[in-house]
Amino acid sequence: MTNLLVELFVEELPPKALKKLGESFAASITEHLHLNDFLEAESATTSFASPRRLGVHISKVRAISEPKPRPPETLMPEAVGLKEGTPTPALLKRLQKAGYHEGVDVGSFFSEGRLFVAEEGGKRVIKHDPGQAAGSHLSIALQGAIDLALHRLPIPKVMTYQLADGWTDVKFVRPAHRLIALHGETVIGVKALGLEASNMTEGHRFESPVQAFAIRSADSYAQQLFEQGAVIASFAERRAEISRQLKGAADALSLKPIDDEALLDEVTALVERPNVLTCAFEAEFLAVPQECLILTMKANQKYFPLLDSHGKLTRHFLVVSNIAPADASAVTQGNERVVRPRLADAKFFFDQDRKKKLADRLPGLAKVVYHGKLGSQGERAERVTAIAHAIVNQLSMATLPYTVDADDEFKVLDSKVKQAAQLAKCDLLTDMVGEFPELQGIMGGYYARHEGLRDGVAIAIEDHYKPRFAGDALPRNHTGTVVALADKLETLVGLFGIGQLPTGDKDPFALRRHALGIIRILVEKNLPLDLPAMIEAALPPFGELIENPQATREALLSFFADRLAVSLRDQGYSAQEVDAVLALAPTRLGDVPKRLEAVRAFAALAEAASLAAANKRVGNILKKVEGELPTEVKAELLKESAEQALAAAIAEVQPQADTLFEQHDYTGSLKALAALKAPVDAFFDDVMVNAEDAALRANRLALLGRLHAAMNRVADLSRLA
Structure with a gap:
């Protein structure tokens, strides 16, 4: 089996696109030849891409494709084609259309099986077996492969140039000068971009001893380029x-x-x-x-x-x-x-x-447009400051204790946060950031230290963009953490509020990245912050700019839930585990990893499958209850021993599970539920929930409501069924 080489020699290609261009060129040619049966199962592709060439070497390429069997074709009804076993003129004429010469021996065709009678749609018809289609030549398939490869190239920008005739225009990423198509040592007659294939190429623009030289065979290409052309082609x-x-x-x-x-x-x-x-x-x-x-x-x-x-x-x-x-x-x-x-x-x-302080640049932010509907960077800085202040207040009043630095009372933290939030965008007006926008934040930190501002403020200014990308570090101190949250939240609330939501793969304001940044900070720092409350606190600073706060709030919570689900699945949690936890819409995201680990541990228990199925059954029963669900379980109405046992089990297990839940021992809380398996199974085996007696029915529904509440504090266990 012979190997194939294709090379397109061009002028210097755009460097940032070269890798993708080379990969696309090789993949498209390989795919087309494979689909047209010119490759073996063991065929291997090697891609070449240098500043002045795109190439591909494919091993074990057939000169002619494998013949393909063709399905039998229906010619006509038997009654039309045969009269008392003799072919009719209609059948003979139809065979001539199929490529057979006049006077063909139809009888031998029937005996050989090329013609046969079969049932089709309740009728007997004459069918023709055309045999195998002849294989096509490599030159035809390769021409199609090259055309496809050039069409598919991810070209960043097309240029138009003229061929040597001075009349013909060609559009391509760069002017092309040579085309090689070698099957072994044989040149394949294909064309591309006004070029006819040959075996000639050129080496290094400065280091090659000759301008052009011939490639002996497909397999000598890389070695010849290296030795004669001073080029590493791969x-x-x-x-x-x-x-x-x-x-x-x-x-x-x-x-x-x-x-x-x-x-x-x-x-x-x-x-x-x-x-x-x-x-x-x-x-x-x-x-x-x-x-x-x-x-x-x-x-x-x-x-x-x-x-x-x-x-x-x-x-x-x-x-x-x-x-x-x-x-x-x-x-x-x-x-x-x-x-x-x-x-x-x-x-x-x-x-x-450094000759001008950051604070002296603050008034200039009023002249820098942030967004046509959201005002200037100065207005944005005021909103970020207000949101950051609200976050500090939420931290200071959190149910879970949040410990700041030893010398950082919340009043001090609030003061630092206010200063950092106001100055965070001032470096946008510096010459350095004007030249290198990538340094925004970083330069603000340097200039803050130069001015002698508190180190915590300087670090916060530097870190408030973090995390800038997936895997980036989080803000290093409390001040930076608060300002980073406020900055990202201001962006999300503002743009969602004016309807600038990401769509499909378009996210011009990087809102997905901002949401993931907030999620990472809340989760990895385990902050005692309530996400809906943070969004609620971020709305007032916008005043009348947001026309529909309720719709903005709901859209953002849904957006965060989607981003969180994607992030958790990327971390290796199963869709079932993620669905079970997020079904309860937990507001404190720092809890989510613990809940997921608890669900995973619970799912490993022998009792898990039965309890999850029972939980789903309970949920379906309660959904069908019309009106308000009964809540009081009356002991005197527990008639059956199975329902008495279940009530006793819930009374014993629920306090233990609730205590562990309040201590944030979610794994222990879920494991405590394992004791309910036997009484739950017995209840559904022996007790009719929808009893005719209304009082009994209400009592049993109340019992199931208590069971459902006890089982679904950590996660919706029915999602594991």
Whole structure:
């Protein structure tokens, strides 16, 4: 079986898109050939993607596809096609349409089984077995595969260019210059983007000794490109080589390159044969916050800053060059010369920003539009401050104790929160954040420390955006925690209040991320805060901006429930477990993990399945009760021994389960219910709930209501049935 190679040689592709372009190109060609039966079960695909090429190597590709059996086709009714066993002119004419020559021996067709009579729809018909369809040629399928692959490419932006004839326009991500299609050593006659396939390609723009050379076979492609073209064609191999060189260069200095997968992918897409070089900048720039220096080196220059063992930035950095001269000093010095103005700009911004206090910038927020319907950043800062104050009040009055720092009485905490909330957005008006929006919050923290503000306030300003993404750290102190909650809640309430809800995969204001951030803070810090009460407290600061507070409140609670369910399932909890806990709509999210663990432990009990089924049955019975459910269980009306036993069991188990529940021992509370299995089973075996006697019926319903309440404090156990 012969292997296949396809390569499209183009001008430099957009680096941030290259990895996806290469993967898509290879996957589409493989998929099309597979669907058309040109591949074996053992066929393997290797993708190639470099700055100037997209390619794919597929092993065990057939030259002609496998013949396919075709289903028998109905020709005509037997009465029309045969008269006393003799073929009629109508049948002979129909066979000619099927491709048979005139004068064909119909009798032999019947004896060979190519023609036969069968029952169909209650009638006898003549059917024709056409045999197998002949396989098609690889060139036809490959042309379709290439066309499909080019159509499916996730191209960020299409450009239009002219072919060599000067008339024909082509639209593609970049001008294409060569096309290779080799089946073994044979060129397949396909076309794409105005190019005809050949076996010619080009190597490295600067390092290749020849401009163009022939690829001998599909299997020699990668080796020839490396040896003759000075190109590592595989994206994955090139990435691994860069990682190896980065580590080696950093180890030589006992340092560590910054960990950034996206930057590594982008640099891999910029070079064809990487050469890592070590450079350095002047030590005076280290006085600038390292986040600024790291960001400008990564974003603007694609450099890899080097950190010491404590995670501190050093003056050394690594460059991934696309050339490997014998004397690399000119390349090194050039990169050092290029980065110097960038770092000087960062130092200038930092020095200038520190000349003005954050508080002096506060009035300027009134001129910064936050949202057309929600006002300015200044108005937003006032709302965040009000919401943060309400959260502090809720913490101070929480049923569960919330311990603040030793020197942080709630009045002190409230003062810190107010200051941090008011100043949190002021760094938006600084030169540094204007140049690097990614540093908002971080720079505010630096400027707050420079001014001598309390460290807790500075940390809160820095942390109030956290968590910024999945897996990000949470705010480090109480002040930052409160301001982060208030900031995210203000965003959610405001945008939900004006109808800017996320739809499908569109979430331009990152509201899902904000909701997950609040959930993580409430759950992981186990805060004694009630989510509905937080939303309620966040509504008044908006005044008349929110036309329908009730609808906003309900929409937000539903949104949080959906986000929480998704988050919990992602953490490994089953849909049943999550459904059982969230069915009770717990308001204190810090309780949810304990409830889930309790449900999981309960489900492992031998009694769990029976109790869950009984609980579901009880729920269905109570739903059918018309009017108000009876609540009083009268001992004198407990006639049957089974209902007496159940009442006694509930009287014994419920106080124990309730005590454990109040102590937040949810696992113990649910396990205590296991003692109810036998009396519950006996009750449903021996007792008629809907008795004819109205008093007996009401008493038994009251007993079931008490059972239902006892069993469903931690979770809705019927969801486990």
